[in-house]
Each structure stands twice: as structure tokens, then as C-alpha cells.
Amino acid sequence: MSIAFQPDLVENFFAVDVAAFTAGLAKLDEQIDSHEVPTRDSRYLALLDLLDQNRAACRRLEAEIGGSEVTLRETQRRFQEAISPWFQQSWMMNHALTKPQGYAGDYQMLTTIYEREAKSTGLGGLLDLFFLQTELGRAVPARKDALQDFLNSEFAAREGEIAVLDVACGPCREFADGVAVPPGRSVQVTFVDYDEDSLAYAQESLPESNDTLGFHFVRYNALRMQAPARFIGEHGKFDIVYSVGLCDYLNDRQLIAMLRGWRGMLRDDGVLYVAFKDMNCYDKTDYQWLVDWFFLERDEEDCRQLFVDAGYAPGEIAMQRDETGIIMNFSARQTPARRIDAPHDAVPRSAADSVQESQTQRLPK
Ligand SMILES: C[S@@+](CC[C@H](N)C(=O)[O-])C[C@H]1O[C@@H](n2cnc3c(N)ncnc32)[C@H](O)[C@@H]1O
Structure with a gap:
């Protein structure tokens, strides 16, 4: 795939895949009270579906843009900004992105993972629960x-x-x-x-x-x-x-x-x-x-x-x-x-x- 095609690939990713992901997040956010203690209910399963689709889209784009590290990092940054209204509601996602101690795996993050409990409520709490059950979680x-x-x-x-x-x-x-x-x-x-x-x-x-x-x-x-x-x-x-x-x-x-x-x-x-x-x-x-x-x-x-x-x-x-x-x-x-x-x-x-x-x-x- 030639470099000249990359902007189209990236724009298409944002126009189609990221738009679908953020629309799904917004819909879920409307269904969940921001003070609600998260449980692995049907809304959590809906979130997992969204995350699965998103993961597949990210992997596809990564394969398509190939070895261009700069394009990849820039695209990831732009993607993180696009999802931030929902992801910053999650203590774990926000901590791993903003890195208050300078790196994601600090003692607070590790302690939260060891406690195995969501720190946030609402949609953020569901994202915490997801993080805890990821492979590295x-x-x-x-x-x-x-x-x-x-x-x-x-x-x-x-x-x-x-x-x-x-x-x-x-x-x-x-x-x-x-x-x-x-x-x-x-x-x-x-x-x-x-x-x-x-x-x-x-x-x-x-x-x-x-x-x-x-x-x-x-x-x-x-x-x-x-x-x-x-x-x-x-x-x-x-x-x-x-x-x-x-x-x-x-x-x-x-x-x-x-x-x-x-x-x-x-x-x-x-x-x-x-x-x-x-x-x-x-x-x-x-x-x-x-x-x-x-x-x-x-x-x-x-x-x-x-x-x-x-x-x-x-x-x-x-x-x-x-x-x-x-x-x-x-x-x-x-x-x-x-x-x-x-x-x-x-x-x-x-x-x-x-x-x-x-x-x-x-x-x-
Ligand atoms: C992922 S945590 C692991 C903590 C702990 N060993 C555990 O498994 O729970 C990594 C730790 O390495 C520390 N660290 C990172 N770079 C370091 C360095 N150059 N010297 C000493 N500690 C460092 C961080 O402050 C952090 O506490």
C-alpha cells in the first residue's frame, strides 16, 4: 500500500469506524446514570461488543498503514481525543492516558488492578470493569x-x-x-x-x-x-x-x-x-x-x-x-x-x- 493512500485510510477510519464507536458510547452513556455502581449487566455486554468492533477496526487500520510509526502514533493520539468525552469518565483509562507519575503503570494503577474493583461510576465504571478483565488486567x-x-x-x-x-x-x-x-x-x-x-x-x-x-x-x-x-x-x-x-x-x-x-x-x-x-x-x-x-x-x-x-x-x-x-x-x-x-x-x-x-x-x- 502506497503512502499516498494513507490519509484516505485514516480519514475513512475516523468517518466510519470511530464515528460508529463514539455513537455507541454516547448511546450507552445516555442509558447509564453517572452515579451508578457498575455491574457486568447487559450494558456492560453492549460495551464489550463495541470494544470488540473497535479493536478489529484499529487492528485493520494498523495493518493497512503498515510500518509508518509517525502516522500510527498521530492517528492513535487523534483517536484518543475523539473518545475522550467517554473514556475520561473512567479512572483507569484516564490514569493510563494522563500518567500523573509520568508513566501508566504507577503504584496507584497497580494497586487499583490488585484491588480488582472499578474506581468510577456510570459509563466510566463499566470501562474500569473492562480494563480489569483485559489480558493484562x-x-x-x-x-x-x-x-x-x-x-x-x-x-x-x-x-x-x-x-x-x-x-x-x-x-x-x-x-x-x-x-x-x-x-x-x-x-x-x-x-x-x-x-x-x-x-x-x-x-x-x-x-x-x-x-x-x-x-x-x-x-x-x-x-x-x-x-x-x-x-x-x-x-x-x-x-x-x-x-x-x-x-x-x-x-x-x-x-x-x-x-x-x-x-x-x-x-x-x-x-x-x-x-x-x-x-x-x-x-x-x-x-x-x-x-x-x-x-x-x-x-x-x-x-x-x-x-x-x-x-x-x-x-x-x-x-x-x-x-x-x-x-x-x-x-x-x-x-x-x-x-x-x-x-x-x-x-x-x-x-x-x-x-x-x-x-x-x-x-x-
Ligand atoms: C509496573 S510498576 C511495578 C511495581 C511492582 N513491582 C509490582 O509489580 O506491583 C513499575 C515500577 O517501576 C518504577 N520505576 C520505573 N522506572 C524506574 C527506575 N528507573 N528506577 C526505579 N524504579 C523505577 C515505577 O516507579 C513503578 O513503581
Whole structure:
């Protein structure tokens, strides 16, 4: 399809598909009291039908305009403006589009997804309910559940004092929902995030530290862990390093250096646990058209290759999916005989230079 045809395709999309979608939204809006608490009733089903038709139209247009990223982004922006009178009624849609913390997946959004309840009323509430049952709306809680299982089994398998690092911790919901520390163990968790509001929220919502479970909150730019010497100097090494919900936003170069850095932060017998979304297991259309939520697209092989490029042996890497099958939870165990010493020394200067300066702020709970 030639570039010259694109304006017609786009105009036709707005004149026909978007017009039908917005007319349907307006009609539904008239049928729903703005204070009504949403339920999955016949109007919700009507909304799902509309969204299905819209998704098909967006995918069709995307295929037709091909690889022109600029045209695509401009069209998505225009589309988001066209649907805004209805979509801004939804707390979740509005939050994911306006990004008050600078990105869609902030601690408030994650907490709302974990709560699994609509925040808005009226049509906005129905859109919240829809968001919660999308593929990623279901995968995010399942990812957290899988992480709880992983932590529980690691704590049970280890002895004595266990040092844990959570990179890009957000609301730290896995600990708020309960992780068991078996008798005889003492777990110290260092939570790292760059968003101070997120850390303050987590600190407020988690229980007080006690003899067996201690929490420490550190404001730090995770990208600086590509060269981890400073962090290790301040906080030591860890038995368990995990990061869930960050890696889908990082490019390959950043990730390879981060995986190397995290490896250097592990004690002997330590384990790294990292979650990725499988691009083949969810449809990105709703996240990119209805709101502005983009992830780097990777499949299992792509992720395994990142670990290998970071110096992990293929045999060290295990992967288990969450209940939805969308999330790939990779774990890589430190095997001392194969360990590569001082991996942070191997970070290319250019990668380290690209990392933004940030302050380290330790906030003991
Ligand atoms: C999608 S949330 C995941 C939160 C949490 N791990 C969870 O699964 O519920 C991503 C988190 O990464 C944090 N973040 C983004 N970039 C960061 C960076 N460079 N350094 C530290 N944290 C970062 C955000 O503030 C946000 O809390």
C-alpha cells in the first residue's frame, strides 16, 4: 500500500469506524446514570461488543498503514481525543492516558488492578470493569500471585538471615498480601523505587517491621544498577533479587547491563527473578489505542537471549508462566563454579554514562 493512500485510510477510519464507536458510547452513556455502581449487566455486554468492533477496526487500520510509526502514533493520539468525552469518565483509562507519575503503570494503577474493583461510576465504571478483565488486567494480579509463591518457596528452602532486594517495587503488594517467613528465618527486604510517592505509599501500607521481617525503603534509579558497585557498597549483596513490572519498559542494551549488574549483587547461592510479558500471549491494541501504554515486545526466546548475552549459562535459566500464561517469570540461580567475577566492570562506559544521576535516599521503616 502506497503512502499516498494513507490519509484516505485514516480519514475513512475516523468517518466510519470511530464515528460508529463514539455513537455507541454516547448511546450507552445516555442509558447509564453517572452515579451508578457498575455491574457486568447487559450494558456492560453492549460495551464489550463495541470494544470488540473497535479493536478489529484499529487492528485493520494498523495493518493497512503498515510500518509508518509517525502516522500510527498521530492517528492513535487523534483517536484518543475523539473518545475522550467517554473514556475520561473512567479512572483507569484516564490514569493510563494522563500518567500523573509520568508513566501508566504507577503504584496507584497497580494497586487499583490488585484491588480488582472499578474506581468510577456510570459509563466510566463499566470501562474500569473492562480494563480489569483485559489480558493484562488479569495477568498483573496473577504475576503478583506467582511472585508470592516464589518468595514463599525460597524462604522455606533457605535458612537463617535472608536478604531480599525488590527492584522497582511499586506498592510492594506481594508483601502487603502476605508472604510467610517460616520459623528460624529472618528476612530483610530492601525495596527500591525511583518514585518517592510510591515508596511513601508502600511504607504506609505495609505492616511495621518485626524481628523476622524487616522492610527498608530506598529511592534509587534502578538503571544505575547496571554498574552496581555503589549500591552494593551501601546495601550489601542479596540472596534474592527480583524485579517485576520494570523490564518490559527497558531496551535490550539497558537490560543486558542490568541483568549483569543484578548478577553481581547476588550472594553465592543467590537467585535472580525477573518477569516479562510474552508478546505472543496478549493483544497490545487496546493498550496502545484506548490509552497510551506501550511495552517492549519480547517472546521467550528473546528473553532467554538477554540472559545469555548478560553472561548467564543457558542451564542456569528457568522459566515458569503465571496462571494466565502471559507472564514469563525467569529465575537464574547463581552457581559459584560458573560465576563471572565483577560483572559491573564489564559494563560498557557508554551504557554507564547514559544512566541518569540520582540521589540515594534510605528510608528505614
Ligand atoms: C509496573 S510498576 C511495578 C511495581 C511492582 N513491582 C509490582 O509489580 O506491583 C513499575 C515500577 O517501576 C518504577 N520505576 C520505573 N522506572 C524506574 C527506575 N528507573 N528506577 C526505579 N524504579 C523505577 C515505577 O516507579 C513503578 O513503581
